[in-house]
Amino acid sequence: MKNIRENIPSLKATPSFRISFIQTELPDYYAPWMNVAANLPHLIEGHQLRREVMPLLSTQYLRGHRQLRLARLALGFITMGYVWQGGGRQTVKILPRALAVPYCTISELLDLPPILVYADCVLANWKKRDPCGYVENLDILFSFPGGDSNKGFFLVSLLVEAAAAAGIKAIPIIVNAILHHGLCSLETALQDVALSICKMREAFKLIHGKCLDLIAAWKDNFLMPEGLVYEGVWDSPKQFFGGSAAQSSTLQCFDVLLGIQHSWGSVPRFSAEYLGCMRDYMPAAHRAFIQTLASGPSLRQFVLATGDAGLHAAFNKCVSALADLRSYHIQIATKYITIPAGRCRAEQQQLGGCVHKGTSVLSERGTGGTGFMRFLKAIRDTTRKAQLTEQ
Numbered sequence: 280m281k282n283i284r285e286n287i288p289s290l291k292a293t294p295s296f297r298i299s300f301i302q303t304e305l306p307d308y309y310a311p312w313m314n315v316a317a318n319l320p321h322l323i324e325g326h327q328l329r330r331e332v333m334p335l336l337s338t339q340y341l342r343g344h345r346q347l348r349l350a351r352l353a354l355g356f357i358t359m360g361y362v363w364q365g366g367g368r369q370t371v372k373i374l375p376r377a378l379a380v381p382y383c384t385i386s387e388l389l390d391l392p393p394i395l396v397y398a399d400c401v402l403a404n405w406k407k408r409d410p411c412g413y414v415e416n417l418d419i420l421f422s423f424p425g426g427d428s429n430k431g432f433f434l435v436s437l438l439v440e441a442a443a444a445a446g447i448k449a450i451p452i453i454v455n456a457i458l459h460h461g462l463c464s465l466e467t468a469l470q471d472v473a474l475s476i477c478k479m480r481e482a483f484k485l486i487h488g489k490c491l492d493l494i495a496a497w498k499d500n501f502l503m504p505e506g507l508v509y510e511g512v513w514d515s516p517k518q519f520f521g522g523s524a525a526q527s528s529t530l531q532c533f534d535v536l537l538g539i540q541h542s543w544g545s546v547p548r549f550s551a552e553y554l555g556c557m558r559d560y561m562p563a564a565h566r567a568f569i570q571t572l573a574s575g576p577s578l579r580q581f582v583l584a585t586g587d588a589g590l591h592a593a594f595n596k597c598v599s600a601l602a603d604l605r606s607y608h609i610q611i612a613t614k615y616i617t618i619p620a621g622r623c624r625a626e627q628q629q630l631g632g633c634v635h636k637g638t639s640v641l642s643e644r645g646t647g648g649t650g651f652m653r654f655l656k657a658i659r660d661t662t663r664k665a666q667l668t669e670q
């Protein structure tokens with residue numbers, strides 16, 4: 280029996296969701312980027328970052344995907360720090376060419392938008408303190424001010440993604456089982472998916488007390504209504520969404536696998552369209568995998584057609600595990616993301632900022648805010664409704 284990966288070319292390119300080792304260094308030529316990125320918390324807290332003179336470096340000495348991802352990570356952190364150094368009080372309208380030109384060049388090569396995304400600050404932003412040690416001795420490569428809180432947020436998110444790996448690796452087995460009517464292997468693989476999603480929720484519990492900021496968007500953001508000018512790249516300002524868990528490839532993989540289609544949420548600007556846009560903020564290989572999965576056979580229809588009680592139960596366990604993970608995400612967002620956004624709105628009002636209803640810098644995109652919460656609840660409720668009803 281040929282493995283499914285042979286049958287569907289894109290699945291051969293299944294991205295490696297297991298923790299493979301990350302590039303942690305670039306050629307010395309790129310020391311100006313790496314030194315500033317490594318010193319970001321100090322530069323931001325001292326309001327020195329925008330005074331840093333950055334040379335315009337060529338990207339021609341970057342070799343391979345991993346060096347491109349690391350260079351993009353460093354430039355992404357520097358860009359977020361440069362834009363939000365003033366905490367939203369003194370935003371900038373122009374990203375200088377020394378940052379904008381290489382950042383956009385590398386982003387185009389990687390088919391990612393020139394803004395820090397989940398795949399940067401979670402999937403590419405880690406190393407093992409002791410290369411020979413266990414996976415738990417993790418550290419991040421770059422951070423914003425906020426010390427261990429930022430670090431914890433990124434590393435816990437990484438552990439959530441690592442927990443998803445077993446479930447993602449079961450997907451080609453599931454598709455293969457559908458194509459070859461392998462009911463036993465299908466039920467076992469579905470149990471692996473459900474267990475993997477449960478482990479994601481367990482890992483997510485470690486996020487308590489951690490927080491994240493400085494990933495705000497310059498799209499639908501009243502502090503940057505036109506967006507950001509990328510000097511030397513585009514003449515007009517461009518708008519891009521900020522980092523969010525909606526950019527997690529693993530969650531969208533499980534949605535597609537289980538046939539969960541998020542309809543238009545109650546909040547128009549948070550909707551199936553927004554989730555679709557988020558695929559453009561994922562690594563190209565992850566995007567291709569999701570698209571291939573979406574164009575493959577329907578697991579939901581197959582399980583229904585078999586009328587097999589074991590498959591029915593195993594499928595529903597996957598759905599309920601995903602709904603429980605999303606419920607937990609709502610608890611966390613309420614406690615650690617929305618409230619700071621509320622404080623942010625209060626601060627803006629004190630500063631006389633024109634706080635539009637519900638659109639503070641942390642309220643409507645990515646993290647925080649009532650619109651975001653209604654969106655998360657709409658997604659969680661749609662997930663719950665995906666349970667197969669009693670036969």
Ligand SMILES: Nc1ccc(Cl)cc1-c1cn[nH]n1
Pocket residue numbers: 396397400401432433436491494521522523524612616645646
């Ligand atoms: N866990 C995350 C990791 C990275 C980024 Cl950029 C965003 C989040 C996030 C936002 N809301 N819930 N999680």
